[in-house]
Amino acid sequence: MSERVCKLATEKHDFELWDAYVDNHSEGSFFHLSGWRDVICEVYKHTPYYLILENNKTICGVLPLFEQKSRLFGHVLISTPFCVYGGAIADDDGGLLQLENAAAELGKKLNVDYVEFRYTKPRSNNSNLILNCNHSTYLMPIPDDEQAILQSIKKKQRANVRQSLKNELTAKETSDISEVHRIYSESVRNLGTPVFPKRYFSKLKEVFSDRVELLSIKNGEQPVSAVLSFYYKNKVLPYYGGGTPEARYCRGNDFMYYSLMCRAREKRDCEVFDFGRSKNNSGSGSYKKTWGIEPQPLYYYCQLVKATNLPNLSPDNPKYRYFIKMWKKLPLFVTERLGPYLSRFLG
Template identity: 50%
Template sequence: MSNEAKLLISALSTKQISQWDDYVKQHPNGSFFHLCGWKNVIEKSFSHPCYYLVATQENSIVGLLPLVEVKSRLFGHALVSTPFCVYGGAIADSDSIVRQLEQYACDLAEELQVDYLELRYKTKQESPLLLKRAHSTFGVELAEGEEKILASVKKKQRAVIRHSLKNELKGDFNTDVETFYHLLSQSYRNLGTPIFSKQYFSNLMEEFGEDADILVVRDNEDKPSTAVLNFYFNEQVLPYYGGGNEASRFIKSADYMYYQVMCHAQKKGYRWFDFGRSKDESGPYKYKKNWGMEPKPLYYYFHLVKATELPNLSPNNPKYKLFIQLWQKLPLAVSQFVGPFLSKYLG
């Protein structure tokens, strides 16, 4: 292909959907969160407008950028790649095309008069946009076999997993959204975080089919203890949404759960365990480091339109402290009812 071929940037068309996903899967910076299925899930679950941009040369895709507009009186107005996801941003055949997609996104952000544009890159970019570094991601290559996987875990955490294996826990991989949602709701409420709607998780399971499953861990009385919704992409497994009841920490159910995800994925031929992002130096960040995984910084870039400073929707923001304390005291059923009205804007 000639480098002189004209670059066209346009909205994704229906006939380009399979080409889009093929491009994501073969691109070294493509992620599960770039897949077009997220557009369907977000539109169906939250009704947010999606702007999926495709760069083409001579009718071939040479770059793409998924964008979603999220507008709320409480939490602001943003154009994000991609909300509800830890990775995003433009991927393309060259840095030049990435920058052109970014410029197109900036122009769109100006046109929509959002507060800001946010692009969530996994790797550092040579970009003129404003950089914010607040999160890191964790991952590890999966060893071959359960014993080698266990041996790859840091000694202190390995002892915790061995302890969990003696607690007569049982894990079952399934599509049980109902049990998963009940456990996740408890975790979210206890953290003071609004829960998503149950329909959102049903939509994820339906959209991604065999590329998603749920692990439910039960205690020695066969009662659900913890659960996690996992995504599978290329050679990676991503345990993405996980939670449990208050009793789970005493029996080390979560530790057992993530170990089972690692073993299950390795048996299925997956080679990389993506433990997701955590805010730097937070409790989850330290927990993941205890597994022996080294944090890798995430690079989130911003273009401010109406906003005068970088956004801070973190739970650590002092202005949310009272809200979190009140939310933690809500009855579970109330948090499940009210949560989805707020969480759809907290992507």
């Protein structure tokens, strides 16, 4: 009788088989792809542990993990940092449990505080997991043409999009990573969040090639909004986006997301607009709801190893509130230099 065994992926052939499994699994997401191993290792220096579950040398499950060490944010094993989805995928619940147990054993060997799995569905057959998430994701179907897309948007937000279409706004794919990163940097600084390094954007484009698109929105000749999006299977994911203060007045962001929907449908035949993760009851979540998108809960689970309590990494934590307040006041050039040192633990 065959027995399923868990091993670490180390060879190029392992990762070729890994990506084929992700591509063909119904719950395989862009964030399960092995390319994240190259991106996160090179840019952030976190140690990867990519677990493969095999049956007679045939893959029947995978689990990407990264070890993070920080005095401020703790020592964790996580699937997967910088990714809104993750966790194990397998042929059945027994395979999921076997991978989760292997991750817990690895966590004990590494002496981490806890192991975190990021799922889109609840887990029921692992009593060691503790739910620790207050986030939802936002997905909407993309209709067949521009007019149908516009009509699918909730009435008030549709009026904003119509207003944006009257302005001198243009949407164009760009290779200018510096421009996109600069606009994104300003946006996250204004939210009190350290920015990711520009080379992170560059590495994403290098590794995932045409699955990553940079879109620039200009008001006349002036860039006002920009977004870095992922394309995978039938979805487009606007993952890192933002706008300048001017974007508020010309509705650059509203134009950007509508244009992205239209482009994704027409040029790539995408059927789903994945607006990504937002904290429940947050401003970004409220904005996504104005498009007519209902939130779907995410299920992030922790298995405690060395820690005795669940972590509280929320921006509402008083431990971080003062820092966020001060960060918003810093000049952009300062946050662009300091941000990458802190953001490596904010995935």
